[in-house]
Amino acid sequence: MRHARDGAAAAMNAASRVLVARGKYEPQELENPDVSWGQRTRDGVWAPTRDGQRIHIGIECSAGDQPATVLRPSLRVFVGVEVDTDIVAQTTASGVRLLTVLHGPDAPTEFRFPLSLAEGLALEAMPSGGYDVVHLRYGATVGRFYNPWASDSMFRPVKADYALDGSTVIMRVQHSGSYYPVVADPLYSR
Template sequence: MRHRQKALSSAVVAAVSSALLLTAAAPAPARPAGQGSETLRAIEAATGTGDIARPTAAGEGKAAATATETGQGSVSVTVPSTSSEAVEIVAPDGGKLRLDLPAGRQVQGVTSENGTVVYTGAGRSTDIAVQPTTDGGARALVALKDDTAPREHRFGLDLPEGFGLRPAEDGGYDIGFTADGIEATAGHIDPAWAKDADGNDVATEYRLDGGDLVQSVEHDSDTAFPVVADPKVTWGWGIYAKYNRAETKRMAKGMTKAKYAAALCGFLPGVVGAGCALTVYDSLGSITNTFKNADKAGKCVKMKYSLPPPIPLQWNTTKC
């Protein structure tokens, strides 16, 4: 699928916080029947159910909808009623990240009592499922029913303008942007994983193809089916900014409060504000020492922000 881009708004970056609380749950939906129930059991055995966000009342065209409260507003995850539509994660101002499912057929989703939405027969020898999670994200799962199932599964990503994917240290991908030598991260795709029906790991990896995330699953004659695999996408949990070696060295030399405020807050698109500057002024000594210590050790600095307003919450040295 072609990579679509939408305009970046301040609240795409502002839909962030580290304290997420689930809203009240709706009455328990129906449980999938037949083959769908077998898929459901396999998926929930592989993922567990403790972090699945229980749905609120779902509107027209939705199989499930959840909301998490950030303190500045709700981040919602909407799971579509059919497999041909996209999963949406929406920031408090309406800024969206969309994830397309790897469906070859349009089938109706059925929501389980735990909140897993199953699309039975959405692909060749493949069922698809979605689990909204309590950290403001979603798992998009494939359940491969036999050895005729495809080995590659394509997930289209619709990211805000200016955002892209870059490899993360854990083997997944960070969702973010780069400005003035500073790498800022606003979301994450967890490392690829896959398990067979016996709980054994199955070889799997990601690759990027244009704007799509492609997961390959290398099942073989020893694989016990069904095989469950997924990418998990988290969006709206924080802004993490990593200063490269040159920027860390520059900041370590010391500067006026106003220049520090500009350097620490100015790269955030459209969200420079008095709240960020005020926090920088109050914490300038600690922030300055962190940059100086990092520079002496040949390291870089990573900062966590909560928005809005753009307030630095944590800062520490890290590998460059």
């Protein structure tokens, strides 16, 4: 258990430094009774939509059976989800963020988040590079995956974007030549 706590502390430190540098407009960690985290990494999270439904965001990784290190009800760390990679998972007032911390050049460049949408909901690509969760009957946006950002330890931007493979959102991070750790932020909000 000591190793998991040390890994969680390293991931939290990296994520915190980058979030502080990004400024006060970042979504803040907050308990949200409409968000429900699974026990294992692959279980991911159930998050609310604006119309009262829920979506499931999975975390597809090689260490999918690993339990989270729960620091607070609204904050957990998935240590070692991939080579040189941790995920700091935060609950926010309106959704979740999955701060992906890459500790070295051997970390993957793609991260997969399989989605399960309630009946009548679909993903729609946005010009910003994000995806809206749209209610098909009414055409209303009921949730949003904001375009991801990434930053290295020198607070330089690192190219990050999304691709879609069926119902799986793939975050791509081009971190070659970066100063580590690199933090990338998939953010979902209703």
